[in-house]
Amino acid sequence: MITGMGGHMTLFLIVTLNGLTLAALYFLAASGFSLIFGLMRTVNMAHGALLLLGGYVGYSVVDTTGSWALGVLSGGLAAAFAGAIVQAGVLGWMQGDELRQTLASIAISIIMADLMLWYWGGLTYQVELPEALSGGQRLPVLGVGYANIRLALMVFALVTGLALWFLIQRTRLGAVIRAGVDDQDMLRALGFPINRIFILVFALGGLLAGMAGVIAASALSIAPGTDLQFLLSSLVVVIVGGMGSVGGAALGALLVGLAEQYGLAYAPTYGAVFTFAIMVVVLAVRPQGLLGRAEK
Amino acid sequence: MATDALLRIDGLDLHYGSSHVLHGVNLQIGDRPLGILGRNGMGKTSLCRTIMGLHPNSAGRILFEGSDISGLPPERRAQAGLGYVPQGRRIFRSLSVEEHLRIVARKGGNWSIDRVYETFPRLKERRRNLGDRLSGGEQQMLAIGRALLLNPRLLVLDEPTEGLAPAIVSDVVDLIGKITTEGIAVLLIEQNLHAALAAVDDVAIMVGGEVVETMTADALDNDQAMQKRHLGLEPGQAGKGE
């Protein structure tokens, strides 16, 4: 699609832009995962399933009501509700036993994936975009067409990032969550029911995952297997960036998004290998991730 | 000592890993502030943590206002009226002073954020600072202020004078006196004998995970032999009592 002189440069810029927009989507998907890990040290392997659930519910709601915003909201709420059930019903009972939680969440994701396949079938779903986001426009300078939804992705990521930052840094709940990250015992000794806070944070993580699912279903598509793809990408993103750090998730998403797009454009054969190679290298050199705090 | 104790500990045992830390501890705390004294490693901090529910006791009971709280999680104990100022203060490193107070502050009750600031003007000056940017004394004030905002019935203070400059030690002692007059019971763990004697009316001495002596502060103040045997430098028959 790129013609004329300077095609290589233009391609490079457009691929970079693609990397940024993909990074935005990865950040949306990974932020909830990172939040949950940060407070509870829980590696929620059912995160991808929550995301897919949100996507499906969002699709169904948009399909019936025609309102995209309502779809995003209900996808988020459905996943938040499911997340709260997962934490309250299963993972909460194993708090502190990280391995057991990891395994239990794998089991939950297997069950969820199968039940979603049963209900929604194996079709590929795309959520219909509202007028303003559908279609594309000619980019200034680069002079190529570009999808509106991808540009919007960056806005969503920015808004989500800011909202998360505000929630965590500027609200009472955020202060409680930060206190819980610092010292759970002390927080409990001050009268905070940590289990309920965990459920709340899990629901919040689910909300983020669910909304990301609807957005992913709008920008790309969802189908059985999407859960694993986003689980893996979220894992890589937060591991590279540093578990539990929202800033780290942003940095990780940026690295992974760019690596994936450069890989796809310039070395499609080994694109996916790059992503995981980055993760291996980062972990081998800095086991806690780029912005992660070292374990005590 | 009151017979209707606010906090009553019966035969409390604690095992921690391979070590048997508390051996049948019995204590009663009423309205008069109680100090627990003893050398390092005698189980004082473990006792505090067990009272707060941060360690599960292996035997015995903890009665607070007449009901057994030994099965409750820490948050329920705090809600029931136990305030805790832990050893090492355990300030949240990523919360500002203001946030520390804001997350625990409730409407009503005797203590408000403003009153904490009145009591500790220094904290007001540093309200925007993060927890890990405070000096030891400031952290201690914050830890106490944070516990007071829960409007507790009983305040458990674990070595609040540890590592503080003498002037601040005396502030803390004065504050404990003030707290007592407001009807808040105090359980004070101390290594600093003089600070403890100045702050409390009764003392219990712990040796090797047991309470070996209970007496009034004045009695201990006048008993040099006792001080030396359990707290000072005299080589004594540890754990054997009189």
Place this chain on the structure above:
Amino acid sequence: MNTFKTAVSAIALFAVAGTASAADIKVGVISILEGAFAALGQDGIRGAELAVQEVGGKVDGSSIEVITMSSDASPDSAVNAARKLIEQDGVDLIVGPLSGSEGLALRDLSKSYPGVTFINGSSAAQDTTLRDSSENFFRFGGDGAQWMVGVGNYAYDELGYKSVAVIAEDYSFPYTQVLGFMAEFCSAGGKVPEKFWTPIGNKDYSSVVYSIPQDVDAIFVALGGADAVNFLTQYNQAGGDKPIIGGSITIDQSILDSKGPFKELLIGAPAGTPTVSDYDGEEWAAFAASYTDAFPDGFSAPSIFAHHYYMAAKAAMLALDEVDADLSNDQAAFRDALTDLTFVTPTGGMMRLDENRNGIVDNFVTEVFEREDGSLGNRVVKVIRDVDQLLGQDKETFLAAGPVSRDNPSCP
């Protein structure tokens, strides 16, 4: 000793798995019922069941039981499914599998079970029958290259495309599809300057979209399922306007039935396929009617998978009928019957096998059109009958070109 073994195993089986059935002839059907291909795999099962239903579940007084088994698109799972069907359920025939690598795996496995007959489902790897073929493995259908026959010529001659870029998933089935297209297109004089092989399951094609050379006349897209949806959507959103040429599963009915705005892009796109959901041949109309009758909750018309599983199962029923359901002597008579079988397929052609037991089939060049109700369908532009696996070439030359790969064939 063998009776004893069977007795012990039967007891163990009973303990674990409940009762075994008492049908005379058991047909194991292997399809993908989990993961991304589940909806397609389900349609394959429908096809096989339809063929059995048509004979009323009985051939010459022998009752037929269909036992389905899921694989997950991996060869290992297909092999495990087949082994279980054979050794535990005691099936006499296996119909399936769905995908290319699974087909190669079952072809290999069939050599270890000379007493069981394997009839390929929709798996379309070339080598399943072309190289290293197996005596008891039959394919009443074509391979991925056969499924593209007619498209290369149509694109070059009728549509006037001289240069086409290829976007395809990076594994054996798309390689075979690309061969089928390029064999004709290149020999007609067309050029394929660039091929983009993307990993299967890739989500974001945006950078590939922008790497497509501007000076090609069209894009040949051999992607399946979610991958096709993703690519087409993103190409559409980026303002891409090159005509699309579709692979066989890129523009299958199951894709046309998927939801999303990308479908606009497909209207008018030609594709090669052995299955056309809107084909107006009378045999097809009858077939589609009995499909929708039997499975009201199925697709709006039989998919490529239903069609192929149906032909496989139908061949089995016909051959069974021929030998009066006699499977003795290691199914020798039955296999002879299969080998010599000819029958009219739902597409109206005459199905028969070549020397490697691979089908000589009908193929269609189609284009996508919009129905009155707004849904999309494929309509036939051209029917090519009697397509064989060598694509009409001489056997030696064809084999000498070597197995398909990322770089074979090539005409930049």
Place this chain on the structure above:
Amino acid sequence: MRPAGYLLFLALLPLVLNDFWLTLVATRALILGIIALSLTFLATYLGVVSFAQATLAGVAGYTIAYFGPNTVGVGFELPFLVSIPLALILSTITGGAIGLIARQSRGIYAIMITLAIGVAFFYFTRQNYALFNGWTGFSGIRAPEIAGVSLRDPAALYLLSLGTAALAMVLVAGFVRSPMGLSVQAVRDAPGRLLALGIPVTTPIVTAFAFSGFLAGSGGILNIWYQERISSFSVGLGPIIDILIVSVIGGLRHPSGAFVGAVVFVLLDTFAVDLIDRERFNTLIGAVLLLIVIVAPNGLQQLAKDGFGRLRQSNSNATE
């Protein structure tokens, strides 16, 4: 001697089981058990849960495929006497290399880095044709004939797997009582303290991973003879999770749990489709896994103790 009794009993199974039970249940469980043993060994004695064991088994399997008879025309044939040791050496070296990369990671971080390695290897095998033949992988692999006995014979493969499993248990029991084995356990219990004794921690970690690579490799070789094929699917997320499930069911605190877990898993995997609607058996598998994680966090270890546990015990006594 009890272990000998068990072994004799297991060795006689080919007389009473038909090929389905012998191969698809017993042999498969043994092979899966050996690979899972490489994980439970690491988890039990080094305290690290690795998600890269399918990778290690895959390295050995691919080596056998590449240097053995296959039907895809990739690689070149070597005698089995060469290719088998080569496969074990490569999987051992790969294990050591993974240990070197993951040496600083503990707990969930170790899970993550090994998962990353596993997934990277999966994508690599899927994309690389020269060594791994990409998506399609290798098929038509044949187990060798040894002294006129074809290992493709169900009973022969079963007995070989049984022997390998028993040998693997003996090796593990011996390893953990060797000085290096003690160092490995010391790393798990208190790495800093081991350093203070003048013993580096990296060497025991790398050795433990290498040893687990050896175990996984021997399972991987049997597995490729059992499957007669290998492809990227064999090293993908599915097998990675399967091995983990096997180990968890059996219990990660005792190596013999691997075999208990393998038997349960294989029965479940094989017969879940009969117990429940054929399309919903993944739900059943997930539910059983969840149930085991909830009610038996240490796995079916009790069972394992009654069975293979004694085997290990008496072996370690014998070697002491």
Place this chain on the structure above:
Amino acid sequence: MPVRNTHNAANALEVRGIGKRFGGFWAVRDIDLTVRPGERRAILGPNGAGKTSLFNVLTGDTGASAGTIAMFGEDITRVPIQKRIKRGMRRTYQHANLFDSLTVRETLFLAVAGQRGGWAQLLPLKTSDPRRIEAERLAEIAGVKDFVDREVSDLSHGQRRQLEVGIALAENPKVLLLDEPAAGLSPAERPKLSALLMSLPKNVTVVLIEHDMDIALQTSESVSVLHNGRLLAEGSPDDIMQNDDVHKVYIGGSHGH
């Protein structure tokens, strides 16, 4: 830089002007200590006096911010912990951080193998292995011989402390640094530990950090008292017990009195 060797080889430990700073805070400062070969020295001080910081600088667990340390005349200030071990310095740990799943014998074997080598051996150990025999000898000295095949996790707290000492004695240390060996012991366990400390080979120099006065004064020939990071007093146990300054810092500040 030229190596200044002004240290007296006749002293087991010679500490000159040692300081340890954390940020702007000096945990210990200007500490001078001289320990003769074979001497038993106790270092006392209330909580926060700087005992642990001094100890960590001596063992090499943390670097010194100022000053020098010499062992038998050799400057070891910049010598890493591993090399100090090789030169004959051993330490015990306050928080008994042991290999819980190994037996006492195996633990002591590793302690020996850490010095002599052979920890990387892949073959099981022979009963006649000299390192195994040495481990048994250590078990005897440390008084843990009776349960040499028990797992460390099954030991009582006191037995673990004894094992700690046994580990530190592996391969004839010259200087033994004991970090609060009596911390957390029950009254019944204390005498046993004192007895063990008193029975240590006479050629080993022992520096003991202890909070428990009973044990420190009972087992040492000389005592150094730290307060607020500085050396407050030094002398025989009797001298120290008579020292008023020491009493004051131990019982606490003079608030209100």
